[in-house]
Amino acid sequence: MPVLLEAPSPTPVADPADPVVDPATGIGGCVRTDAPAPPSVEADLAHLTELLADHDIEGARAWSQELLRRWPDHPRAQHWAYVLAPTVARVVPRKYPPRRRDLEREWLKQHGHEYAGLWVVLYEDRLLAADPERAKAVELARQVPCDGEPFLHHVGPIPKG
Amino acid sequence: MIRSFTGSMRYQTEVYQGPHRLLVAVEVLIGDSSAASTLLLDTGSEWCVLPEHIAGEAGYPGEINPRIPPLHSRFGLIYGRIERIPFRFVADVGAELVLEATCFVSEEWPGPPVLGWKGCLERMRFALDPADETFYFAPL
Amino acid sequence: MLRTFTGQASYDSDVYLGPHRLLVAVRVTIGDMATSALLLLDTGSEWCVLSEANAAQAGYPGEADPETPPLHSRFGLIYGRIERIPFRFVADVGEELVLDATCFVSADWPGPPVLGWKGCLERMRFALDPADEMFSFATL
């Protein structure tokens, strides 16, 4: 829970525990700002850009919620409120059975240098595909059945020494 | 899944060290210095990086070592030297931890002191818990 | 001092991803990508950073947004856009974790995909243990 100061700061954090914030998406949050009430959405958006350029991310978050309140139908206001809202991490059911990827790492140690610069797709110690293009390697690997998540890796240059 | 730690301290987020904004900052006693310094915890930094005055204050004065390749940083190429300096993590709770960190020291370094990966973080177990803004640490 | 985590996976250190050297790399499935990708875990990076190619593969194509200030990086000023993209942390053991990360996406970004502090790491508990090279994570 971020530290809330006694005297509410001019740009308090949009805090996911705050009832105004939607806990699933983290959007919402109490907003107070000292910026004057400019007449246009452009000026408001410019103020947001200023806050981001000043690395005042908490200020930009709070301001993006104020923007949404002022211009609820404006796509840019909606975009900024959405992308800047603090995120909420959540546990999700597994897609694949749990397993370590030691075999893949071992394969890369043994054979990685033969595929320098290529995207390789592995499953345990089996090479499913290798291609200079990522998308092609993934596509090739899709044709090979395997019962877990394949391991994609872009093999680097051969480390000297 | 549980991990155990021997000490912990509060970390700061988004604080300024002069003109520099430190996203995650922890306090460390460096060498023989009489005061703790605030360091940027940066897992993306190859080395710990110290400005000359902090290394000097810690008891490790010195000059640029031509053998040491320059550091590629967002401030450009930085020339310096490599030292091994004791870092003491002064725990708010639990035990203190000491580790002799490999540091890139330079008078050209305009940035904040940095806690980097090689020669430091790579050799300690640590965790960051934003719920209580606490940095947990332990020896390996 | 114990901390609990819901999932963990082995991390790679000092690994090359194409031409990029990643000091600490963890596996994340980005958006709709069919396979997980290796991302640089960088507590010193303000945002998560993806190339346009990564974002497009994840199902989030787009162009640079003039309203988004450029990113200051060691590659210089990088222009792009800010997106919200689901990141699924792959777990070798335990549960997987998803969060909608705020990402800086740019066609100019020459570096590897990056896990940054704001809009991502700041919102999850995580630990790195070089003893078994495990990255542990949990919700707040």
Next chain:
Amino acid sequence: MPVLLEAPPTSHAPDDRGADISAETQPPAPVSAEADLAHLTELLADHDIDGARAWSQELLRRWPENTEVTHLAYVLAPPVARVVPRKYPPRRRDLEWEWLKEHGPEYAGLWVVLYEDRLLAADPDPAKALAEARKIPCPGPPLLHLAGPVRKK
């Protein structure tokens, strides 16, 4: 048609450098400390830190009397973290950070030395600030910080 694993995949373009790279990086025979030290610089420039560490130990074996070698082998060796008995009473530095939030901007650009909410010294030169602060006894290490605009929470 799945990829045939026996024959290397057609799209694999053998890397011509592959064969030579390993020969090129064979460490030079022990001709001189100078050549060996140059190879160490190469490894560091190539960000091959573990390679540089291993090579610096080999150098120590070859040139145990060379002070550059002993220094570099010492500073590059990976550290060992260890728990140590407390030197100072446990305390949090919340008061220092509160002070910095309140007063940091007034001292922007100055090195301040704080113990809890007491300003022990402030000076553009950190060494002077610390020297000043040392004259004031306090039960634990104060915090040295370069005051600046502090982000309000």
